[in-house]
Amino acid sequence: MPSALPLGDPAPADGLLPAGCIEGATERDFCVYVHIPFCAVRCGYCDFNTYTAHELGSGSSQDTYAAAASSELAFGAGVLRASGLPDREVSTVFFGGGTPTLLPATDLASVLATIRATWGLREGAEVTTEANPDSVTPESLATLAQAGFTRVSFGMQSAVPHVLKTLDRTHRPERVGQAVRWAREAGLEVSVDLIYGTPGETLADWRTSVETALSYEPDHISAYALIIEDGTRLAAQIRRGEVPDIDDDDHADKYLLAEELLTAAGFGWYEVSNWSRSEATRCRHNLAYWKGADWWGAGPGAHSHVGGLRWWNVKHPAAYQQRVDAGISPAAGRETPDEQARLLERTMLLTRIIDGLPTSALPASGRQAVAGLISAGLVEGPAAVQGTVVPTLRGRLLADTIVRRLLDF
């Protein structure tokens, strides 16, 4: 079951942005996210906005989806222009899901072509798609590379069959190595996504997964702690006692193990859940989120942010399709966080990354609190002295605590 949308203000049908969004726009990167709301099967842990063919019903279709997303992007370019924002070339593009590679590579290529035609892609732009190792071929990867994709992120999750089974993942583990090889041959940068802390996963299982991922020699590795989301099948299984509950201490142990193995293999962290072989192979799209860049999110349930305004689209593909076809904004709601909320956002986002949060952004009480965080071992002392709050290894695990202490709650 997909998670709920936030509560916010109603969004206008014309999608127009308030004037406040324009200020400083030329200084900010502009990015595009395209949501592909389709999966072959729904995984038991997943509450993302995605639908299997069986769940989808009528009123929308995978076949026409690329066209719908392209329409929204064209509409979006019009909205930004009409709202008075300057034209900006796109710095990064990210296709996420769902399973983007469930669509033919040519569909993804055509959406990218729309972006290029509408806004233009900046020189050296990063263009990523998420991919299921099962749904790529050497040909499809070559098509993507040719169309301008630079990066592919494989949902590997684990190398251990019983863990994959608990997660409902259908791919064979050995398939991942092959897919990574094909992607490299197509000239794409490669990231693999892992999930740790699945019920029943031992520390040794996790070590196996990390070591296996490293053996594929990717450029980038993401490791996410499993979150049990309300309404998912896994949550129900835990509630019924069929599957053991997850445990924060187990998560902490596994995080530390990942850090150890990845560091030893030459990777460095740059965000709580992300490690990269070099600074050049960090995911710039992801960093754009943390750093408060502007982005247009296209597709059902996608979130956008421009100059402090945040909005989100209707969730169901059929409702989405209807709005896009009618030429009205697919946004379901929006909000402009007030100053206090923006401070909270900025603090919680920047304290997750290696570039850190400038202490100058904090109120006086927060700057005072930094000293305590240094002595508690949660914040790097030398960086703080130079004016930036950067979490230590322990601090990365307790990032929420850092936020609470900085903002005194």
Add this chain to the structure above:
Amino acid sequence: MPFRGVTLRPVLVRGTGLALLLAGLECPERLGAQSHQPVDGSWIDLHGATLTARRPAGAQAGEPESWKNGVLRSARKQFVIQQSQSEVTHVSPMARTAPVPAATDPAIIRNFCIIAHIDHGKSTLADRMLQSTGIVSHRDMKAQYLDRMDIERERGITIKSQAVRMPWEVDGTAYALNMIDTPGHVDFTYEVSRSLAACEGAVLLVDAAQGIEAQTLANLYLAMENDLTIIPVLNKIDLPAAQPEKYAAELAGLIGGDPEDVLRVSGKTGEGVEVLLDKIVRDLPAPVGDVNAPARAMIFDSVYDTYRGVVTYVRVVDGQLSPREKIQMMSTRTTHELLEIGVSSPEPTPSKGLGVGEVGYLITGVKDVRQSKVGDTVTTFNKPAQESLGGYEDPKPMVFSGLYPIDGSDYPVLRDALDKLLLNDAALTFEPETSVALGFGFRVGFLGLLHLEITRERLESEFNLDLISTAPNVVYEVMKEDRSMVTVTNPSEFPAGKIMEVHEPMVAGTILTPNEFVGAVMELCQSRRGQMRGMDYLSEDRVELRYWLPLAEIVFDFFDILKSKTRGYASLDWKADGEQVADLVKVDILLQGEQVDAFSAITHKDKAYSYGVMMTSKLRELIPRQQFEVPIQAAIGSRIIARESIRAIRKDVLAKCYGGDISRKRKLLEKQKEGKKRMKMVGRVEVPQEAFIAALSSDGSKDKAKK
């Protein structure tokens, strides 16, 4: 069908009986047999009520006089009539002949109370008596008229007693019956004893389906100690489950006499109520006193009324009290002007005074019940009595609990609310108290657990307060090494350092149980450090067990456990009975070395360990993990007897941000921010208020009692 050949004039109609008398009525024959007789609505509306006049023994059908008497009697006792000119009046034929207060010969006064267990139908029977004697009409009758406070009505418990004067005629003589309503609960034993002292007799009312209960037995003992004449009565004989033979035998066995003499009534249908009223007149002794002596009246109740101030209920023993007189309270020698004196029937009715043996109320304009204390003797200022009636005791709180507003800013509201309750509750005591954990509150003394619950409920419902109450405790006397004594009403007052002796209050407990549960009850009492004092079979299958128990062992959850071990059949009564020296210790709970006062408890040495283990493990579950490891210890002095620890939190970060859904993540943090407001700091440890509430309430009897 109208009465034959009779014309009734509205002006004459004050009561059916009177009307019939004035009309010189000859009744139709068939009315004599127990029958229904609607009377012509144009003049008298009997609302289709039932005439239950019986054919007098030996009377023959067709004897007009006999029938007339039967109808008169029945009508005057039962009916309301409505005049056609819409004036509503009560049938009260006795009003013509009812003895007038201040001019009533003690020989025609009967003062009685009803002793009954909760739910055995005392209030219903009282209501029925009010109706039968004609002083309250059907329509004015609120169910359980005598129980005034809402909370009493909700719980079906009479907290405050009152007295009602009712006229009743036997063999042509009009009598004045004073029914003194008594609290049924053991917390109010002292008030019960004062009510009993105002009576010459008691109706012992027992549910014919349940038999006598321990509390009733206790009050029966009190009544017999006061030399009251007892009229045993079985109530609810209309119930299918009634076993009147069995319980009549039980009652006869208890108080002596023949099971045949046990009256059988139904408060619900009214059956037997008139016979009971007759028996009260015939069997109970009239009050005796010296008419010419200085006035002495005993206060048996004192109630605060918003409009009138304190209303004091008294029983005159000697002399006379008159309006506008200066009266004196003998315990304090304070004097008050007597603004109003009268009787309740059942609405307050001013009178020319109260004479020997009479029961009524006094109003002096006093605003605080503590100036008019139950048990005190009232005399006149001009001709004061030399000796008080005796038996006066200051109310003594037995159980203490800390009451704290959940919202600290409600503290002044709580203080005002307690002040208001005090106007009507002389037994309540309180003083400000501060708790590290709970902030500002009050240590409140109660007569017992029920008193605590009722007070707490009134504070919450009448004053809209959310409260935390700490675990109730009793009062200890602690002898220190230097032989000085310290009174401990709060564990925090327990002296540190070497202690010679700790004295704890004891109770004499009486438990009635079906004999199959005797083993379970004995086991429970033993586990509560009880010493057996005796055991008797009340009947073949009902056993009375008598134990000497520490009060502290029964204030917490004893009654609930007793009920659950006996499938609800056992009943308990207790009264304070001295003290004993016991091996008692104070167990402190420490969070990261900081003592949390709200969790300290005084327990027996043998139970200290289990309390420590229970509390530490409970807190481990309730307190969220912190930045650092938090040891939770239970200690006696500096000796640690139990320990747990809350491991340091290692991870709280949410790994993902859901494809740019920043709002969701921010809102999670904002929610934490809200939650933070309800945290209390104990040293460096953040403890959610809910943890305090859960730790303090889950073992209290309150929640269980409510279920």
